[in-house]
Amino acid sequence: xxxxxxxxxxxxxxxxxxxxxxxxxxxxxxxxxxxxxxxxxxxxxxxxxxxxxxxxxxxxxxxxxxxxxxxxxxxxxxxxxxxxxxxxx
Amino acid sequence: xxxxxxxxxxxxxxxxxxxxxxxxxxxxxxxxxxxxxxxxxxxxxxxxxxxxxxxxxxxxxxxxxxxxxxxxxxxxxxxxxxxxxxxxxxxxxxxxxxxxxxxxxxxxxxxxxxxxxxxxxxxxxxxxxxxxxxxxxxxxxxxxxxxxxxxxxxxxxxxxxxxxxxxxxxxxxxxxxxxxxxxxxxxxxxxxxxxxxxxxxxxxxxxxxxxxxxxxxxxxxxxxxxxxxxxxxxxxxxxxxxxxxxxxxxxxxxxxxxxxxxxxxxxxxxxxxxxxxxxxxxxxxxxxxxxxxxxxxxxxxxxxxxxxxxxxxxxxxxxxxxxxxxxxxxxxxxxxxxxxxxxxxxxxxxxxx
Numbered sequence: 001x002x003x004x005x006x007x008x009x010x011x012x013x014x015x016x017x018x019x020x021x022x023x024x025x026x027x028x029x030x031x032x033x034x035x036x037x038x039x040x041x042x043x044x045x046x047x048x049x050x051x052x053x054x055x056x057x058x059x060x061x062x063x064x065x066x067x068x069x070x071x072x073x074x075x076x077x078x079x080x081x082x083x084x085x086x087x088x089x
Numbered sequence: 090x091x092x093x094x095x096x097x098x099x100x101x102x103x104x105x106x107x108x109x110x111x112x113x114x115x116x117x118x119x120x121x122x123x124x125x126x127x128x129x130x131x132x133x134x135x136x137x138x139x140x141x142x143x144x145x146x147x148x149x150x151x152x153x154x155x156x157x158x159x160x161x162x163x164x165x166x167x168x169x170x171x172x173x174x175x176x177x178x179x180x181x182x183x184x185x186x187x188x189x190x191x192x193x194x195x196x197x198x199x200x201x202x203x204x205x206x207x208x209x210x211x212x213x214x215x216x217x218x219x220x221x222x223x224x225x226x227x228x229x230x231x232x233x234x235x236x237x238x239x240x241x242x243x244x245x246x247x248x249x250x251x252x253x254x255x256x257x258x259x260x261x262x263x264x265x266x267x268x269x270x271x272x273x274x275x276x277x278x279x280x281x282x283x284x285x286x287x288x289x290x291x292x293x294x295x296x297x298x299x300x301x302x303x304x305x306x307x308x309x310x311x312x313x314x315x316x317x318x319x320x321x322x323x324x325x326x327x328x329x330x331x332x333x334x335x336x337x338x339x340x341x342x343x344x345x346x347x348x349x350x351x352x353x354x355x356x357x358x359x360x361x362x363x364x365x366x367x368x369x370x371x372x373x374x375x376x377x378x379x380x381x382x383x384x385x386x387x388x389x390x391x392x393x394x395x396x397x398x399x400x401x402x403x404x405x406x407x408x409x410x411x412x413x414x415x416x417x418x419x420x421x422x423x424x425x426x427x428x429x430x431x432x433x434x435x436x437x438x439x440x441x442x
Contacts, residue, residue, distance in 0.1 A: 003140070007140075007144060009168040009169055011144070011147060012168060013148075013166060013167045013168060013170075048161075049161065049164050049165065049171075049346065049347050050164075050165050051344070052171050052172075057341040057342070057344070058341075060172065060337075061337060061338060061342070064333075064334075064337045065334055065337070065338070068330050068333055068334050068337075071330055072327060072330040072331075075326045075327055075330065076323075076327060078319075078323055079320070079324065079327065082319050082320050082323060083320055086315075086316055086320055087313070088313060088315060088320060089312075
C-alpha cells in the first residue's frame with residue numbers, strides 16, 4: 001500500500017520534457033493569448049539539489065520502520081504457527 | 090462467482106502442477122544455513138531496482154543537454170523523487186553486495202557441483218549483467234564525476250589487441266563520450282540488460298526450484314529440513330523486512346547526491362574513482378607496472394581479468410573433485426585468495442590518494 005501511494009504521488013508531476021515541448025509550442029503560437037494562458041506554467045528545476053528537510057526524511061524513516069516492524073511481527077507470528085504445525089523445533 | 094473463476098482457470102492452466110512444483114522444495118538445516126538468505130536478498134533488491142528504475146524513466150531525459158536537469162528535476166520537484174532515486178542508488182549497491190556474498194558462499198560451499206553446474210553458470214552470468222547495470226547506469230546523471238569516470242572506463246578495453254578499438258567504439262558509440270554514448274548507455278541500462286537479466290533470473294530460479302538448496306560438502310544435516318512453503322518463505326520475508334529497513338534507513342539518512350553538470354571541455358577533476366565494485370579493477374590497473382616483457386601493464390591486467398572471468402564461469406567443469414562430492418583444496422585456496430584480493434584492493438583504492 002505504501003509503495004502504491006509513493007508511486008501515485010511520484011507520478012502526479014508533469015514530465016519536465018513534456019512541459020518544455022509545450023513551452024516551445026506556446027512560443028510559436030504566442031499571439032493566441034487564450035491558449036497561452038491555459039497552458040500550465042513551466043516548472044524550472046533549480047541549479048542545485050535542495051536537500052529534503054531532515055524532518056521530512058526522519059518522518060518517512062519513522063513511518064516506514066514502524067510499518068516494517070509491524071509487518072515483521074505479523075510474519076514472525078505466522079512463522080511460529082507454521083513451524084509448530086510442521087513440527088520444526 | 091470466485092469459485093467459478095478459479096475452476097475456469099484450473100480447466101485451462103496446469104495450476105495444480107505449478108503449485109506442486111513450487112511447494113515441493115525443502116531447505117536443509119545446518120550450521121551454514123544463514124548463507125541461503127542472500128540469494129533471496131539479492132532478488133529483493135533486484136525487484137526494488139526494477140520498480141524504482143521504471144519510476145525514474147518517467148522523468149529522466151537521456152540527452153547531454155537535459156540529463157542533468159532532469160535528474161535535478163526528479164530530486165527537487167517530483168514528489169518523493171529524491172527518495173526514489175536514493176532507493177535506486179542504494180539498492181543497486183546492496184544488491185551487488187548481497188550478490189557477491191551469495192556467490193562466494195555458493196563457491197565455498199561447493200554448491201556448483203553436479204547437477205547444479207548450470208545454476209552456477211547462470212549466476213555467474215548474472216554477476217556480469219549486474220556489473221553491466223552498474224557501469225551503464227553510472228553515466229546517466231551526467232555529472233562531472235560520472236562523465237570522467239565513464240571516459241576512463243570506456244577506454245579500458247583499448248589495450249586489448251584486435252577487439253580493443255571495436256570494444257571502445259561499441260561502448261562510446263562515437264569518438265568522444267557524448268550524446269551517442271549516453272543514448273547507448275541508457276538503452277543498454279533500461280532495455281537490453283533488464284531483458285537479459287529477467288531471462289537469466291527466471292532460469293536461475295527455475296533451476297533452484299528444481300534442484301533445491303545444496304548442502305555444503307562435509308556438512309551433516311541431522312535436523313529435519315524446512316519445507317520452503319510456507320516455513321522458509323516466512324523466514325525469507327523476515328530477512329526481506331530487515332533488508333528493506335536497512336535500505337530505507339540508508340536512502341533517507343544518506344540521500345544520493347549529484348555533482349555539477351558535466352562539462353566535456355573542462356579538465357578532469359582530481360580523485361576520480363569508480364563505484365566500489367569496480368575498485369579492484371581500478372586499483373589493479375593503478376598498481377600494474379607500465380611495461381612487462383614489452384607488454385603494457387594495462388593489457389596484462391585486462392588479459393588476467395578476462396582469463397579470471399572465464400575460469401570463474403567454468404568452475405563447475407574444472408573442479409573435478411566437486412562432482413565426486415569432495416572439496417578441492419586448490420579451488421578453496423583460490424576462492425579465499427580472491428576474496429582477500431578484492432577486499433584489499435577496495436580498501437587500498439579508498440586509502441591511497
